[in-house]
Structure formats: C-alpha cells, structure tokens
Amino acid sequence: MKAILILSTLSALVSPTFAQEADAKSLATQLAGLQQDGSSFAKVKMDVTSADGAKQSLQFQIKQRRSANTTEVVYQILWPKERMGEAVLLKRSGVEMSGTLLTLPDKVRNLSAAELKGPLLGTSLSCSDVLEDFFSWENQKIVGEETVNRVKCQILESKSxxxxxxxxxxxxxxxxxxxxxxxxxxxxxxxxEAVAVNKDDNNRNIPSSMTVQDLQKGTTTSIDGSKLKHGVTYDNSDFTAEGLKNLTPPR
Known part of the structure; x- marks a missing residue:
C-alpha cells in the first residue's frame, strides 16, 4: 500500500486519472501476490448443474505450484467411484499454456488450444480459468464501485x-x-462469485465456497472447499503425465 500513501501526499500534483491508474496497479499487484502462493493442496466438492437441470456431484483433490511466472496444477477426481482417477494437468509459463488429460482406464493425451478454453472435467470452470493470472496483466484500471453481498467493492478491470x-x-x-x-x-x-469468505491456513481471506456460471452454455458449478494446506512438498514427477496417475496426497 506504499504507493497509495505516496499518492495521497502528492494528490495536488497529479491528475485523478493518474492516481486511479496507480491505485489500480497497487491493488492488482497485491492480488497477484496473494495468488502466487507457492505449493498447496486442496480438496473440493463441485456440484454441476447443466442447462437442462441435470445435476452431478464431483469430489476433487487439487495439487498446485504457483509463482509469478509459472503455474502447475493437477485436478484429480476422487468421487464418484466410476470416475475416480480422471485427471488433468495444466501448466502456464509466462503467457504460454498447456494441458494433459488422463481419461479412464489409462489414456493420456495433450489438450488442444481450444480444449484449454473448454470445460475442466465437465465443470463450468475452464482450464484457462485455472491458469490465467489476469491480476498480473499490464493494463489495470478501476472502473467503478458496486455493492456485492452487502460489501462495497471497487471494480478492477484487467485487460490484455x-x-x-x-x-x-x-x-x-x-x-x-x-x-x-x-x-x-x-x-x-x-x-x-464468492458465496463465503474465510481465513486459510496462512490467515489470509479467501473464498471458501463459490459459484461458477458459464453464461453461454447455461451451466452452473457450486464449489465448496473442505481442505486447504500450503507449504506442502511435491516431487517434480507429480506434475507430469505419469504423475496424473498418483492419487497420493502430498506430505
């Protein structure tokens, strides 16, 4: 928040547009830093509702390594039993994204660019949703304020x-x-949209449950996290095609 304090002191010397851009950059940088949180492990439940109202429930475990320039994420289905072992490995290096899919019983293949924009294992999330770090994009701007769930929010617009x-x-x-x-x-x-916000194991506020809507397809996925742990130990092999078959949680 140092930039905000400096701008407050010099407010008579700068234009409102410049001040807003600096505030936006400062906020985006803070949010990006919170997202780039090293190695972590999570378990989540996802309830998927299709456009015709059909519903299915899935339980995932998520292995992650996130830094400023790289992201590695593995989503593995634990339940229902007939889908246990389906998994996807997603990677980002700079702006380059890639993915590897494991389908049952034992088929591994790379994802196309189009598939990276498509649904993640049948949910309303896309693979690129998991990988994108839009708070680190160059163009950041505060474009207004609005109340969400009785909380006054600043609207941050990120462009690339x-x-x-x-x-x-x-x-x-x-x-x-x-x-x-x-x-x-x-x-x-x-x-x-965040449904509930709670402290994580690093005492930081994060959405502990949320909804994801695919506004084009009319699907909705409700996500509820039951476990999140940072600072876990992974082997590099956990983030390979062969590692997709390993359902053992990290140490």
Missing part, C-alpha cells in the same frame, strides 16, 4: 489484448467477491 476481466474487490479483506470475463464483443461469458 482483446481479453477483458472485471473483478469486484472487497478492498478491506483484499478478496474478489465477483469476477466476470468478457468476449471481444463486450458480452460476459463467465461469472465467478
């Missing part, structure tokens, strides 16, 4: 090329309560 993401940020707890992604046409195609 034709991609636009807007995040409704609870600035007191430094946590996004709503995220929307937009097509180049200006229409929103994905909406992610």
């Amino acid at each position: 090329g034709s991609a636009t993401v807007r995040s409704w940020i609870d600035t007191k707890r430094v946590v996004p309560l709503r995220i929307e992604k937009y097509l180049s046409s200006g229409n929103a195609f994905r909406r992610i």
